[in-house]
Amino acid sequence: MLSFLTCWLGLTLGALIYLGYGFLYKLDVAFQAGKAMIFLVLLAIGRVTYALVLYPKYFTPFKYLPTPPRRWLLTGNQTSLFREFPWDVARRWSETIPNNGLIRYYVALSNERLLVTSPKGLSKVLVHGAYNYTKTNLARFAIQRFTGNGLGFLDGEEHRMQKKGLLPAFATGHIKRLIPKFWAKAALMVSLIERSLENDSSKDQRQRSDSPVVPLHYWGTRATLDIIGVVGMGYDFDTLTHPHNELSEQYRKMFLEPSNAFNWLELLGNYIDFRILLTLPVRKNRELTQGSQYIRQVAERVIHHKIQKQQRQSEESPPDDDIVAIALASGTFTEQQLVDHVMTFLVAGHESTATAFEWAMYELGRRPAMQSRLREEIRTHISSMQVEGRGTTTAAGTHLATTIESLPYLNAVCSEVLRFYPFVPFATRVASRDNTIQGTFVPKGTVVAFAAHATNHDAALWGLDADRFDPERATSNFASLAFSAGPKSCIGQEWTRAELVCLVGATVGRFEIALLNPMDNHLKRGKTIKLRNGVRARVKVVDGCQWGFAQETIPVPLSRIINLNPSGSS
Numbered sequence: 001m002l003s004f005l006t007c008w009l010g011l012t013l014g015a016l017i018y019l020g021y022g023f024l025y026k027l028d029v030a031f032q033a034g035k036a037m038i039f040l041v042l043l044a045i046g047r048v049t050y051a052l053v054l055y056p057k058y059f060t061p062f063k064y065l066p067t068p069p070r071r072w073l074l075t076g077n078q079t080s081l082f083r084e085f086p087w088d089v090a091r092r093w094s095e096t097i098p099n100n101g102l103i104r105y106y107v108a109l110s111n112e113r114l115l116v117t118s119p120k121g122l123s124k125v126l127v128h129g130a131y132n133y134t135k136t137n138l139a140r141f142a143i144q145r146f147t148g149n150g151l152g153f154l155d156g157e158e159h160r161m162q163k164k165g166l167l168p169a170f171a172t173g174h175i176k177r178l179i180p181k182f183w184a185k186a187a188l189m190v191s192l193i194e195r196s197l198e199n200d201s202s203k204d205q206r207q208r209s210d211s212p213v214v215p216l217h218y219w220g221t222r223a224t225l226d227i228i229g230v231v232g233m234g235y236d237f238d239t240l241t242h243p244h245n246e247l248s249e250q251y252r253k254m255f256l257e258p259s260n261a262f263n264w265l266e267l268l269g270n271y272i273d274f275r276i277l278l279t280l281p282v283r284k285n286r287e288l289t290q291g292s293q294y295i296r297q298v299a300e301r302v303i304h305h306k307i308q309k310q311q312r313q314s315e316e317s318p319p320d321d322d323i324v325a326i327a328l329a330s331g332t333f334t335e336q337q338l339v340d341h342v343m344t345f346l347v348a349g350h351e352s353t354a355t356a357f358e359w360a361m362y363e364l365g366r367r368p369a370m371q372s373r374l375r376e377e378i379r380t381h382i383s384s385m386q387v388e389g390r391g392t393t394t395a396a397g398t399h400l401a402t403t404i405e406s407l408p409y410l411n412a413v414c415s416e417v418l419r420f421y422p423f424v425p426f427a428t429r430v431a432s433r434d435n436t437i438q439g440t441f442v443p444k445g446t447v448v449a450f451a452a453h454a455t456n457h458d459a460a461l462w463g464l465d466a467d468r469f470d471p472e473r474a475t476s477n478f479a480s481l482a483f484s485a486g487p488k489s490c491i492g493q494e495w496t497r498a499e500l501v502c503l504v505g506a507t508v509g510r511f512e513i514a515l516l517n518p519m520d521n522h523l524k525r526g527k528t529i530k531l532r533n534g535v536r537a538r539v540k541v542v543d544g545c546q547w548g549f550a551q552e553t554i555p556v557p558l559s560r561i562i563n564l565n566p567s568g569s570s
Ligand code: HEM
Pocket: 151, 152, 153, 163, 232, 344, 345, 346, 348, 349, 350, 352, 353, 356, 422, 423, 424, 427, 481, 482, 483, 484, 487, 488, 489, 490, 491, 492, 493, 495, 496
């Protein structure tokens, strides 16, 4: 394929030089131009014929694999370029095209891909042969400029070593000790929502009979950002109480709202080095650079401050227990490596957990019976602890953590949310060396795709009712690809579960939630499964229990410890 493409480009260039030569030496220009044009048209026809007919039929190494029936030059096997979500298309193909675990398909301009559909094939790509596959250049250039060499972009031995160094901080036992911190932020969020309800109803109490509408996704986004600060670094970003502080404004700039422009850029990225596109002098590019530089500088100062603090720490004072402190204490990481990891936690761990909270609110907000059952479980077990006035430190904290972890329905609802709405519903990898999947030879450079959305809704794995949101079903980590699988799977799984049960438990335990528009399930354009309009719900306080938390579980705001002005010194 490549050699054909090279020949074709060479011939096209030749035709253009020939045309230029004619102009330069004032040969019979019209005659020369006509000949060159005919040549170029023939070349274009040749290229299209090769891409559409000859390559897929005779030259591809995957010609024996099943493929979707129709193919167009511009859109490949998809009928439209951006209207359908790739995870929906992948699922449709997995279910309707008879296959033994691999399907070949074509994207725009006849670029060939392999879709892996069977658990056996997935385990080859994600588990046993994980280090034979790497992220695409597009993902690398788009995300790596924020995260540097964080875990997501390391490969082979380097990845193995650094992940091993970080794992103790993310292990179940350690995350359990941090549950009071998750809870403290969840309880603070609930109390701030409650305050906003009071303000809202006092404004126009007389005209209103309904309870006020609350954008729950907006609160979730702030709580989850603060949690990364507290649990990840031991500092409070304080965006729940100060939503417009400098840090959250700059942080927002780091993200690209999905749009058609981005889709076109992605398409162009197949042909033009994506790095060139990222340096175009457009406003969004400038904002992305500005936001990420600011956040990186903050991360650098945080790490630097923590190193100094650790050096000063006396033997009597208890050591910090946040993720960065544990990683630092291991002595495995350089300052720069830790900055990259912190940036990765922000990119990988914020929007993902905020979205999971959003979907939990969406499902519960349109299922009153499920919500009541959950509220009863939460109140029976957690409210009593708070009513007795116990805080969330030490023994009381352990008690809270053990209780929350053992609530069956709360944990089942959260697991079902993660299965039903996988945050990375469709992903691609590139083979970094020749290998095989289920006996099929996969040459280096092949792009391989898989869809967690299809696996997590596969009737063969989850039963015929796989498309029903049902916390009663037995979930299994092996069948769910919510966190991917194998050596490169999500390091934040236990963190996510702890965070989600605290946020969902504290919210549903205190409020009755009714979705404003239960039928609105329109999704945002983009790479993740996310509601286009967020979760807007009528929220009513259910009397009877108010959450408390020990103040000391929330550290002092970051702004009071280090100078958040990028030009200032710490
Ligand atoms: C709902 C919450 C989350 C979901 C669904 C999720 C999902 C995933 C998935 C699917 C991957 C694999 C991505 C890939 O290979 O392309 C991943 C990787 C990763 N996640 Fe998460 N994640 C979540 C939360 C978090 C949190 C809270 C953190 C940390 C604070 C985190 C840190 C990471 C890191 C560092 C990686 C790269 C791991 C590696 O390459 O070894 N994630 N996550």
